[in-house]
Amino acid sequence: MQLSDMNPSGADTYRANAEAFSDSIEELEDRAADIRAESAGVEVAQTEPLTEYLLDELGLIDIAPVEFTRAVEHGTDPSAAVTARFSDLLEDGEASVLVYNSTRESPTTQIMRDLAEENNIPVVAVAESIPAGMDYLEWMHSVLDDFESVLSGV
Template structure:
């Protein structure tokens, strides 16, 4: 069952209860960099960014993720007072940005003017690279972009190093180790690009845009179909028919399927692909249980490679 989305639009106001709790919590955290007030804390919008942050923080800092359940949609997620307090009181907030998790910016903007609170916005780091990297139209699902994830880890290390100078070298070493481990993912995507570059694929929505880009494969799905699904709308009949024809005519080599936002339309598309013998590559938006970021993304890239063989 797909949760309705409000894509690329600011989240709805979270209500008077949120305003009240922020007023209280802001009084108790006037300076997020004052480590004497208590141990450092990192709060991430989703467990994807929580995993990246934990890789850098190691055992020095507690990392908490707001969204951990596959059924929760960051586009339309509304914080509880407890969630808002966690974000408000955090020493460092790590979030996706780009309209993907607007609830974080809602809390930050209502945070009693706490100018000392530190944040890392992953999508902002993607935008900062736009002059040296040909990104085309930016896609906010930047946890599939290895370069942006690397930059995010380095930014987390910088922020934690300033908050906790005594452990700055440890945070930087952890970030560098994480950066090295990212090569496990790029080794797979580079292999796909070398052997399957240009292969046509379809997606139910453009979640894995950067994975496909780094693998040099082509997403040939009608834009009207993926845009409608991503916005929580029903695609036009013509777009559904054109998408189904991609499989019945075997015009694509694989279907990339977001298992967290399926509905009757996307399930029908998947069934059409499977009936035509087209492999399905499952992707999702939160970290599967028992895996860290590197393991998850490596497995996803390997699944794409296997589907294209």
């Protein structure tokens, strides 16, 4: 550990903190595996590619049109045809959950959120950064709580 080399008197503290953090990450991984065991294969749609790795870890399949999510990610509006394809996923109930970026809302993404709510599709709002008053681990547990909650009803 580089910190231990730079500050040998703190080596025990650094080691203990690293072990505690590693244990906490394993707990998150275990929770994700439990959710995956119950919900693998559920189709979801996200408004932009914010949670790709998490969806993969949870075994969820993102069926949102890539053209839609990439346009939103780049701050542009998707074409009308692509927006219609996304709308159809929500209106037809193909997407069981809408994963919504709560940090970067736009009129287009708000329409998708409203459409999901009108069609009784649960919404998981995920922020791009750690919310005030939380640390990383608390944030990740709260995101998993939200997924666990909505997926239990799917």
